[in-house]
Amino acid sequence: MDIKKQKSTLRKNDMYWGYLFIAPTLLGLLIFYIFPVFQTFFYSFNDWGDFGSYSWSGLENYEEMFANPEIWDSFRNTLIYAFVMVPISIAISIIVAVLLNQKIKGLTFYRTLFFLPVVTMPAAIGMIWKWLYNADYGIINHILGWFSIPGPDWLTDPNWVLISIIIVGTWGAIGTNMVILLSGLQGIPKSLYEAASLDGAGPTYSFFKITLPLLSPTIFFVAVISFISAFQVFDFIFMMVSPTNPAIDSAQSVIYLFYHYAFVIGEKGIAAAIAFVLFLVILVLTILQFRLQKRWVHYE
Amino acid sequence: MTAVNLGKVFKYLILVVLAIVFLMPVYVIIVTSLKPLDEVSLDQMWALPSSIDFSSYTEAFANLAPNFMNSIYLVIPATILSALLGGMNGYVLSKWKFKGADTLFTVILFGMFIPYQSILIPLIQFLRTIELYNTIPGLILVHVVYGLPITTLMFRNFYANIPDQMIEAAKIDGASFLGIFRHIMIPLSITGFVVVAIWQFTNIWNEFLFAVTITTSDQQPIMVALQNLSGSQIVQWNVQMAGALIAALPTLLVYIFLGKYFVRGLLAGSVKG
Numbered sequence: 001m002d003i004k005k006q007k008s009t010l011r012k013n014d015m016y017w018g019y020l021f022i023a024p025t026l027l028g029l030l031i032f033y034i035f036p037v038f039q040t041f042f043y044s045f046n047d048w049g050d051f052g053s054y055s056w057s058g059l060e061n062y063e064e065m066f067a068n069p070e071i072w073d074s075f076r077n078t079l080i081y082a083f084v085m086v087p088i089s090i091a092i093s094i095i096v097a098v099l100l101n102q103k104i105k106g107l108t109f110y111r112t113l114f115f116l117p118v119v120t121m122p123a124a125i126g127m128i129w130k131w132l133y134n135a136d137y138g139i140i141n142h143i144l145g146w147f148s149i150p151g152p153d154w155l156t157d158p159n160w161v162l163i164s165i166i167i168v169g170t171w172g173a174i175g176t177n178m179v180i181l182l183s184g185l186q187g188i189p190k191s192l193y194e195a196a197s198l199d200g201a202g203p204t205y206s207f208f209k210i211t212l213p214l215l216s217p218t219i220f221f222v223a224v225i226s227f228i229s230a231f232q233v234f235d236f237i238f239m240m241v242s243p244t245n246p247a248i249d250s251a252q253s254v255i256y257l258f259y260h261y262a263f264v265i266g267e268k269g270i271a272a273a274i275a276f277v278l279f280l281v282i283l284v285l286t287i288l289q290f291r292l293q294k295r296w297v298h299y300e
Numbered sequence: 301m302t303a304v305n306l307g308k309v310f311k312y313l314i315l316v317v318l319a320i321v322f323l324m325p326v327y328v329i330i331v332t333s334l335k336p337l338d339e340v341s342l343d344q345m346w347a348l349p350s351s352i353d354f355s356s357y358t359e360a361f362a363n364l365a366p367n368f369m370n371s372i373y374l375v376i377p378a379t380i381l382s383a384l385l386g387g388m389n390g391y392v393l394s395k396w397k398f399k400g401a402d403t404l405f406t407v408i409l410f411g412m413f414i415p416y417q418s419i420l421i422p423l424i425q426f427l428r429t430i431e432l433y434n435t436i437p438g439l440i441l442v443h444v445v446y447g448l449p450i451t452t453l454m455f456r457n458f459y460a461n462i463p464d465q466m467i468e469a470a471k472i473d474g475a476s477f478l479g480i481f482r483h484i485m486i487p488l489s490i491t492g493f494v495v496v497a498i499w500q501f502t503n504i505w506n507e508f509l510f511a512v513t514i515t516t517s518d519q520q521p522i523m524v525a526l527q528n529l530s531g532s533q534i535v536q537w538n539v540q541m542a543g544a545l546i547a548a549l550p551t552l553l554v555y556i557f558l559g560k561y562f563v564r565g566l567l568a569g570s571v572k573g
Contacts, residue, residue, distance in 0.1 A: 013476075013477075014396070014476065014477040015398060017476075017477035017478060018392045018396045018398050018477065019398065021388040021389065021391065021392045021396075022388075022389060022392050022393070022404065024385060025385060025389050025408065025448050025452065026404070028444075028445040028448060029407065029408065029411060029448075031426070032419070032423065032426075032442075032445045032446070033411050033414060033419065035422070036418075036419035036422035036423055036426070037414065037418060037419055039419075039421075039422035039425075040418050040419060040421060040422055043421060043422065092318075095314065096314075096315075096318065099311055099314065099315060102311075104311070104312075104315070106315075109319075110315055110318075110319060112556075112559065113319055113322045113323065114318065114322055115555075115559075115563075116322065116326070116552070116555075117322075118566075119502055119506075119551045119552060119554070119555040119562065120506075120548045120551065120552065121505065121506040121523055121526070121544075121547050121548050121551065122506060122508060122523075123506075123508055123523040123524075123526045123527055123544075123547070124523075124526060124544035124545075124547050124548040127526065127530055127540055127541075127543075127544045128325050128328070128329050128541070128544055129325070130530070131328065131329075131332065131537055131540065131541065132324070132325060132328060134537075137340070137537070139324065139328050171321065171322070176566065179563050179566055179567065180566070180567065183567050203307065228413065228415070231415070232415050232417065234508070234509060235508035235509065235523075238508070238527070239527060239530065255417055255509070258417055259509070259512075259513070262420070262421055262513075263512075263513055268421055271421060272421055275415075275417050275418040275420070275421070276418060278415060278417065278418065279414070279415055279418040282413075282415055286413065
């Protein structure tokens with residue numbers, strides 16, 4: 001009896017240690033995540049003065065926001081970016097992952113190479129591509145020149161700038177997607193392919209009937225995280241397209257504009273409204289993806 | 301037979317074309333950075349430098365050195381702290397489940413899905429109140445807190461592989477909560493710490509929005525300084541490319557030498573989630 005009691009107090013003591021270990025995180029979550037989300041929501045209904053003062057203004061920020069074509073443009077740019085970049089990058093990544101899941105010469109070389117952009121600073125990536133895209137001296141137009149193709153002004157022509165951004169985004173996303181998909185591919189039992197080939201199935205049939213369905217949970221996961229990060233695209237655009245760029249309206253993403261409103265011109269109320277709407281868009285899109293997954297994702 | 305060969309040709313064609321697309325920036329950055337400015341011109345675009353010239357590196361380094369050090373002062377403590385806290389959380393959430401531990405874990409994971417821009421404005425207000433705005437410690441705090449969901453997840457997955465019997469046995473031998481953490485969990489999770497540390501190091505080193513909004517001028521880490529370098533009056537592409545390479549070098553080196561750990565971190569933080 002006595003021993004049992006002693007043991008339980010010991011357990012209790014240990015319990016306190018458990019709470020103590022988790023306390024900093026809990027505090028951090030409350031102060032840095034949960035409370036600020038509500039705060040942002042609150043700020044979006046306030047008008048901000050010059051010295052950090054604010055006063056209640058109701059829906060004014062939202063009205064101003066939705067009346068502003070610049071903001072509509074930024075949402076349109078971001079949607080186009082996400083809905084073009086994510087499918088293309090996933091398609092390329094699947095092909096690359098399937099190829100690199102086979103016995104191929106120079107396997108490690110290719111894997112390392114395609115993964116390089118993932119570890120490289122986005123600011124540096126933006127800088128490098130700005131140079132590659134340079135209309136007068138850039139290497140891309142130089143190469144196009146060999147074939148007598150006149151290259152566009154990649155970053156200053158409003159018709160091209162978003163395409164240029166999508167190219168860089170896709171280029172940078174392939175590495176992460178490829179690694180996750182490769183790990184998914186390695187989970188597919190080899191015996192399935194052997195059985196299929198005994199039945200006379202070709203590689204194309206195997207790809208569509210075995211690889212894709214069994215990889216679909218991984219593809220789904222990649223799609224969810226890719227969309228979330230695509231909606232937050234900012235740093236390399238910020239690096240490539242300056243605010244004085246003539247094509248800025250066709251290039252700036254939601255976060256780019258958010259940054260501009262919050263930290264350049266100090267319209268924190270509108271910035272908070274933008275951030276909150278983006279938060280909702282991401283939330284809805286993620287929920288929608290989870291809903292739609294039943295239609296195409298195969299779980300064993 | 302021919303079909304097989306055709307398929308093979310096609311495979312290598314895709315890989316080679318992609319490899320060129322990925323190698324081109326590498327080639328351009330190295331070649332441009334090794335040229336003096338007067339050779340960075342239209343007709344010599346492709347050409348290798350006539351003689352290797354490191355002056356762009358000295359110039360870029362002179363501009364970036366203070367910010368490079370800021371990044372070091374930021375990334376080292378932030379990495380260590382977030383790894384340690386993540387390890388503590390992972391330990392509690394996998395081996396010492398108290399009431400509501402699973403709910404708490406879900407809440408922590410949910411934190412990963414909150415776009416951090418939506419909390420940036422109140423966050424900066426808060427940093428001003430506690431007088432950490434525009435300081436490296438402020439930036440460290442922010443990176444530690446926002447790194448916690450991912451490091452917790454990685455450690456929880458890692459610790460889930462350590463058999464519960466081991467913990468039970470230690471308890472019977474009289475080991476305490478802290479004793480088990482120090483003498484069993486930490487020694488068994490050295491790889492876990494390496495994976496998490498590399499992951500955090502890379503992400504914090506590369507992060508831009510926090511850095512550009514929380515710090516100004518001489519407190520800024522290198523990625524912001526890099527942006528300023530590109531905004532200078534005369535566009536010295538050779539210096540910019542050298543700067544980009546200097547800024548990217550630490551993470552590239554980490555990846556080249558410890559790449560498999562980085563990939564493991566990426567997978568621990570994603571697929572199993």
